[in-house]
Amino acid sequence: MTTYEIVVGIECHVELKTKTKLFCGCAAEFSDDPNRRVCPVCLALPGALPVVNRQAIEYAVKAALALHCEVQPFSRFDRKNYYYPDLPGAYQITQMFHPIAKGGYVDIETTKGSRRIRLNRIHVEADAGKLLHASGGIGGAGGTLADDNRASTPLIEIVSEPDLRSAEEARVYGEKLRTILEYAGVSDVKMEQGSMRCDANVSVRPKGDPVLGTRAEIKNVNSFKALERAVNYEADRQIDLIEDGGSVVQETRGWDDEKGVSISMRLKENAHDYRYFPEPDLPPILLDPERIKGIGLTLPEMPEDRKSRWIKELNLPACDSEQIASSRFSAELFDRTVALGADPKTAANWIMGEWTRCVRVKGIGMETEPVKAEHLAALLGQVSAGKINNKQAKEVFEEMFDTGEAPEQIIQRKGMVQVSDTGALDAIVQQVLADHPKSVEDYRNGRTQAIGFLVGQVMKASKGQANPGLANQLLAAALEAMK
């Protein structure tokens, strides 16, 4: 039986987070009120002239530098011609012949080890509008509605080489790309909201065959998990086809994540003659090395660098470093908390634990900085000083997360104190022993784990304020004395 190898290349469209569109002063921000962010330029009305957004070019350069690309000293825009109602001018302004950056790479780590995925290019282009279903009307068969709020918002397209060899690699590549772009601060990079969109070119070939198989392009993938599933599905579909004596057709397929299948979206054969030609309305972009260098200096410390620094200088475990570095927001929170004197491993545990849990459960964007480093550091300080115990700290943390208040204030407001006074605790311990003769009996019969239950009762009786270590110690002493 033939063993097949999966070959995947990914084209990723990323919305740049500029205030305005790529070629006009309309707001680029999302709006669900149709056609409120339009002007003669983005509607491609005759005579309107595009002028490129300086910030979009700087973001594109920044992304390119973060991805180790060679930024081109000369780049230019071209027209890609095709008819579709989401494209007001019947052409898209993109960069076919002279993209802003070439080359570059993304290092990924999977269960199979680490690999370097080469990039082919990055180009800047204008997004299309949005199409919606109409209720009825033209032709009696509904109709299509065009909203041009998104038309001409700035995108970069990051094109990888066909270097990915599995569905897992495709997912990890996408995730890594998102992390790097988030660090670069050029985009919101949200797959679910469409600010990052990945299309996968998938083909299969007998293992060892140097020739690439015919590929299919998979679109409409809106999460990294979906990307992994879609690639697996497509590879299986192609292998089945070949095994049954058929052959793969070059086509575009749309992924339906709910059904777990892709559907052919093939258009007429010659519909893809895009008749590219240089955009006459936009002068070329020249970037001198000094300017490129200056943009590079605005990049923060990148995930790989942070990871190795934490492992080397803070002795943080590699898997913790990986997880915290995977988002710029957790990485910065960690670095600042540690800089304020917190123990690195403890700070890491809190960020991977409570912080991540609260972000997920409450659906709060990490970028809104729901917990300040000063507050997290202060909270950890309260715990290490024995002022409150871990359980109380979790309660304070959640309150901090919700209100943005400082931990000292919350502790004071809630009247939280950790009872570490032996006399006060002793009374509670005696009461708990008197109330639970069964557990005392169990302990005396050798079931020493009964002490766990009793510690719980002491914590409860003290309204969570007892120092659990001390409670354990006092209970053990009292029980021994009763033997």
Added chain:
Amino acid sequence: MEFSEQELADLEMLARVELSESEWNRCRQAFQNVLDLAASLQAVDTEEVEPMISPIHLMNVMREDEIRPGLEREEALAQATETESGCFKVPRIL
């Protein structure tokens, strides 16, 4: 180089137009003339000449990332053949 019937048919489809018989013949002749003219230019030696995209030698014309007022929706949709829910309405495509 001859401009074929098929090439004209492809262009007709790409441009979303439908040519009548007389238009067809006229267009075919016109395209043939353009190709002939281009063919005569092929004789010129352009070895050392950079392609010229525009006669105006501007570079780096950029604008700052500042919001400027655009069109009111009513103005934007004023030329549309049909509208619905604040959108341009076109024959069904989805």
